[in-house]
Amino acid sequence: xxxxxxxxxxxxxxxxxxxxxxxxxxxxxxxxxxxxxxxxxxxxxxxxxxxxxxxxxxxxxxxxxxxxxxxxxxxxxxxxxxxxxxxxxxxxxxxxxxxxxxxxxxxxxxxxxxxxxxxxxxxxxxxxxxxxxxxxxxxxxxxxxxxxxxxxxxxxxxxxxxxxxxxxxxxxxxxxxxxxxxxxxxxxxxxxxxxxxxxxxxxxxxxxxxxxxxxxxxxxxxxxxxxxxxxxxxxxxxxxxxxxxxxxxxxxxxxxxxxxxxxxxxxxxxxxxxxxxxxxxxxxxxxxxxxxxxxxxxxxxxxxxxxxxxxxxxxxxxxxxxxxxxxxxxxxxxxxxxxxxxxxxxxxxxxxxxxxxxxxxxxxxxxxxxxxx
Amino acid sequence: xxxxxxxxxxxxxxxxxxxxxxxxxxxxxxxxxxxxxxxxxxxxxxxxxxxxxxxxxxxxxxxxxxxxxxxxxxxxxxxxxxxxxxxxxxxxxxxxxxxxxxxxxxxxxxxxxxxxxxxxxxxxxxxxxxxxxxxxxxxxxxxxxxxxxxxxxxxxxxxxxxxxxxxxxxxxxxxxxxxxxxxxxxxxxxxxxxxxxxxx
Numbered sequence: 406x407x408x409x410x411x412x413x414x415x416x417x418x419x420x421x422x423x424x425x426x427x428x429x430x431x432x433x434x435x436x437x438x439x440x441x442x443x444x445x446x447x448x449x450x451x452x453x454x455x456x457x458x459x460x461x462x463x464x465x466x467x468x469x470x471x472x473x474x475x476x477x478x479x480x481x482x483x484x485x486x487x488x489x490x491x492x493x494x495x496x497x498x499x500x501x502x503x504x505x506x507x508x509x510x511x512x513x514x515x516x517x518x519x520x521x522x523x524x525x526x527x528x529x530x531x532x533x534x535x536x537x538x539x540x541x542x543x544x545x546x547x548x549x550x551x552x553x554x555x556x557x558x559x560x561x562x563x564x565x566x567x568x569x570x571x572x573x574x575x576x577x578x579x580x581x582x583x584x585x586x587x588x589x590x591x592x593x594x595x596x597x598x599x600x601x602x603x604x605x606x607x608x609x610x611x612x613x614x615x616x617x618x619x620x621x622x623x624x625x626x627x628x629x630x631x632x633x634x635x636x637x638x639x640x641x642x643x644x645x646x647x648x649x650x651x652x653x654x655x656x657x658x659x660x661x662x663x664x665x666x667x668x669x670x671x672x673x674x675x676x677x678x679x680x681x682x683x684x685x686x687x688x689x690x691x692x693x694x695x696x697x698x699x700x701x702x703x704x705x706x707x708x709x710x711x712x713x714x715x716x717x718x719x720x721x722x723x724x725x726x727x728x729x730x731x732x733x734x735x736x737x738x739x740x741x742x743x744x745x746x747x748x749x750x751x752x753x754x755x756x757x758x759x760x761x762x763x764x765x766x767x768x769x770x771x772x773x774x775x776x777x778x
Numbered sequence: 779x780x781x782x783x784x785x786x787x788x789x790x791x792x793x794x795x796x797x798x799x800x801x802x803x804x805x806x807x808x809x810x811x812x813x814x815x816x817x818x819x820x821x822x823x824x825x826x827x828x829x830x831x832x833x834x835x836x837x838x839x840x841x842x843x844x845x846x847x848x849x850x851x852x853x854x855x856x857x858x859x860x861x862x863x864x865x866x867x868x869x870x871x872x873x874x875x876x877x878x879x880x881x882x883x884x885x886x887x888x889x890x891x892x893x894x895x896x897x898x899x900x901x902x903x904x905x906x907x908x909x910x911x912x913x914x915x916x917x918x919x920x921x922x923x924x925x926x927x928x929x930x931x932x933x934x935x936x937x938x939x940x941x942x943x944x945x946x947x948x949x950x951x952x953x954x955x956x957x958x959x960x961x962x963x964x965x966x967x968x969x970x971x972x973x974x975x976x977x978x
Contacts (some may be wrong), residue, residue: 407804408813432822516822576844578816580807585892690841766842 408581410548410574411436415503417552418476422591424450425475427456427464429483432516433572434506437478458483462490465501472619478504479521482513489563492531493630499557500594504568506575509761511703518761519572521734522619527567528712536657538664539712543686557592558664562656563614569711573684573763597624607635613656657707657713663708666709667718677773678722679730680743682708685764689732692769697749703773708722728776732756732764783835783920784845788858792825794907799831800930801911808834809925815843834905835920850918852910853879888917890952904943912949
């Protein structure tokens with residue numbers, strides 16, 4: 406099957422069990438809603454085109470509260486509008502998936518051209534001190550796999566998960582075989598086993614994730630954007646606020662290793678490691694192959710999880726490498742994190758491009774050669 | 779980079795450049811069983827802007843998905859010919875729609891009036907891209923005739939199969955003749971009679 410990255414996202418969502426999509430069309434993410442608008446009604450699912458992106462995420466949160474795996478898809482301008490409800494999903498602990506197919510910005514920017522400018526927005530776009538999981542993909546197959554992964558993590562940790570892809574990957578077509586279907590693990594949210602009258606919706610547990618009841622099934626609880634107590638009602642007591650916010654962070658940070666997805670390519674003896682993600686990771690891979698042909702010991706660390714930032718993966722690269730090169734289609738967003746983890750151990754060299762075109766293997770190779778000489 | 783064969787298709791928005799890329803990628807990837815990656819680049823306009831579609835073919839998994847030095851360049855208007863010709867490999871293959879490309883930068887180029895064939899033979903300018911695909915399949919061994927036909931028929935809207943098959947065959951016939959003459963199928967004043975015949 407020849408599939409587009411966006412189509413693979415839609416297929417992955419269906420495979421993960423997504424049965425509700427609400428969205429507003431936007432280039433370059435529209436194909437995700439196009440496919441789901443046809444496929445969801447045929448699988449007992451619901452597709453709604455909303456009036457805007459604010460309402461889209463609102464509808465997704467509502468649907469997810471009733472127990473249906475839900476998602477939306479957008480690009481930068483729509484993602485900006487979703488920030489408010491993204492915060493609501495985080496504080497109310499509502500699992501959902503938000504796909505952002507990145508285009509050039511700011512504002513309406515470059516609708517049909519790629520960029521990677523929303524990495525920090527995905528992390529910090531909504532206000533307050535919040536945890537978030539952000540994944541990325543660089544192939545059509547990964548669009549499928551990472552969408553499933555996004556749903557799994559969101560269900561497991563009761564949190565919104567953002568999948569950041571870019572115009573190149575979203576619109577790219579590659580061959581994809583769906584032949585290992587039975588091997589794919591699907592995770593569903595933990596539901597309460599106690600009778601409704603014993604249910605405490607935001608009770609702490611060892612993992613930090615409370616069981617989630619479907620709205621309308623007798624488990625009555627309060628959902629609010631205000632900081633709340635274990636029953637979901639607003640609280641201003643420091644002894645309740647502190648543990649609640651800490652638990653939100655703990656449920657992600659204490660499962661850090663389960664959220665880390667990275668790929669190492671020829672890094673065993675690499676003196677120079679390129680740290681890349683999304684479409685740029687593909688250019689970087691080609692650059693590594695060509696650099697190796699020239700006898701240079703170069704490797705690639707491809708980040709599939711962007712947030713929480715993969716400190717340990719970068720530290721592993723630092724064991725062999727004295728130089729890290731971070732090519733990005735922005736002015737340096739992940740490179741800041743790499744520098745933070747690096748703490749002066751190696752030289753961190755950026756390669757930034759913001760002209761609406763993908764960084765080419767030649768540009769990375771040139772940077773490698775500049776650094777070597 | 780012997781393991782990659784890079785194809786770039788260029789024209790203006792509305793000529794079906796992206797669909798051409800998809801069909802070509804499907805033919806090579808699904809029916810001819812190679813690795814393919816198809817990408818595209820276009821402006822925000824639905825019609826009239828620049829449109830580019832690229833197909834990378836390899837026996838191995840493809841990393842960089844865009845063309846660096848195309849082995850084959852097919853252009854459907856003068857602007858994309860001017861823009862993209864400098865990127866073409868020196869030994870690369872250039873195919874132009876001679877309806878719109880009148881200044882050809884390379885004497886070895888295949889010049890075939892895809893749009894005129896579509897317009898005058900089928901009364902449908904919109905099949906020019908399918909005519910071009912037919913020609914492309916004869917001018918390079920990268921895709922088989924059988925694969926391109928299966929891919930075209932699988933992609934086009936129901937009810938237009940005959941029109942598209944005929945357009946494809948017309949392109950193939952025009953390319954075979956062009957190959958025989960090596961140089962060019964004359965553009966104005968007349969389309970060669972054979973291009974307007976119903977038998978191939």
